[in-house]
Amino acid sequence: MPIQLKPTFRDTLTERVLSDDGRPLAGMWVNSGSPLVAEICAGSGLDVLFVDMEHGPNGIERVLPQLQAIAGYPPGVVVRLPGLLAVMIKQVLDLGAQNLLIPMIDTAEQARAAVRAVRYPPRGIRGIGSALARSGRWGRVENYLADGDDHVSLMVQVESTEGVRNAAEIAAVDGVDGVLVGPSDLAASMGLIGQQTHPDVTGAVLRTVEAVRGVGKAVGVNAFDPALADHYMSAGAHFVLVGADVVLLARGSEALAERFAPTTG
Template identity: 70%
Template sequence: MPLRLAPTFRARLAESARPLIGMWVTSGSPVVAEICAGSGLGWLLVDTEHSPAGLETVESLLRTIAAYPITPMVRAPSGDPVALKQLLDLGAQNVLVPMVDSAEQAEAVVRAVRYPPRGVRGVGSALSRSARWNRVEDYLTKADEFTSLFVQIESTAGVADAAKIAAVDGVDGVFVGPSDLAASMGLLGQQTHPDVTAAVLGTFEAVRAQGKPVGVNAFDPAQAQRYLDAGASFVLVGADVTLLAQGSEALARRHPRNP
């Protein structure tokens, strides 16, 4: 029998009656990824931009996460067509591209994830996990159904062009990154600064006006709730390495070392 792939993140958002809450997986550890996958959260973001995870690691993480009822997304290191092709081929159905500052950049990454004649993605389905080595029926003709593409706005330029970016055909949603956005505004490390928050909320309005879902990174619980109240459809509220760092520090505070 032909194999079936999991629903995309695009489909999950469309069918969900509530926002999807998720967390980052940046450690590269399959053990940690499995623990996170069984948490009951709605989605996981496997990062390759600010983590040590390479292609083999990402493939291992996706296999691990696939055993659980949670949707993984992979953040590419950049919008480079080769990097995107490799992530798609190893089985990433949902891809997030960072640092998209314009509609032209968004159009370029859409082409990178689509097969010709609509795009430039290289054809290697018989060799790759994406099509389960050609065991997924009609993968090549239905590839757009099996994948979803999200872009990350995290600069003042991206905020200014948010409506045009969201309107690009093939962009399934926008994720806002307050950390780099704050830096681009001269407010490094101040993700909850009122000006940064205002820029995020303005981006929400621009994206939602185009009929596209919008998400955001918000580790601060009050800030996360503010963004949810403003219409965020998907939010990242923590990270594996952050939880481990904070948890181990809490243990150390409760059990301080002897002088």
């Protein structure tokens, strides 16, 4: 029997933020590689989860059970690839990921290459295999191939001084649904490694937010500092990633140790 896929993150942004000026969406990273942790986070009430293949122990085999664990819960789920890797993009899409984030995008040409990787021919280079894969639910999603673009959304990550300069051109690429600004790598590219809250870094982030909004696309920011997250939301970010599962576990366990097992001597 026919199966309906969940709306894409693009659809969520359009419905809840871009069309009616609703509140910015709040999300978090899932870096642990654990389906159990992913499911716990999925029930938290946050709007979106980003499963991270770039900086976490998440290979193809680990991503699939996390997608399955999150599927029964309201949040959208975006998978961040390790880079602009067309073969891996095809594999992750066939796992059933509907929303992808490609990191380290510096130019409009790189953004166009990312778009080609997520689209079927003749508009792109994605291989045809939905009848064999979870993406088309093994042939149970009607017209999956013909409607393939409707089932996939693409975000790209701007996280360098070059990317900031080209932000408007990157965002304007047809098929790019939004931009995520990465202050950590941006700070490093500015010679300010580890200083995400430096005024020069936050200024570059805000310029990027303005540039992306100027071409009518969604823009998000990575900001674990609550005050800075509030600032970026007030400045026009459509979504903000405010934490990560592994960071919450690290800081939470440290707080327990400080309270109940303080170091002496």
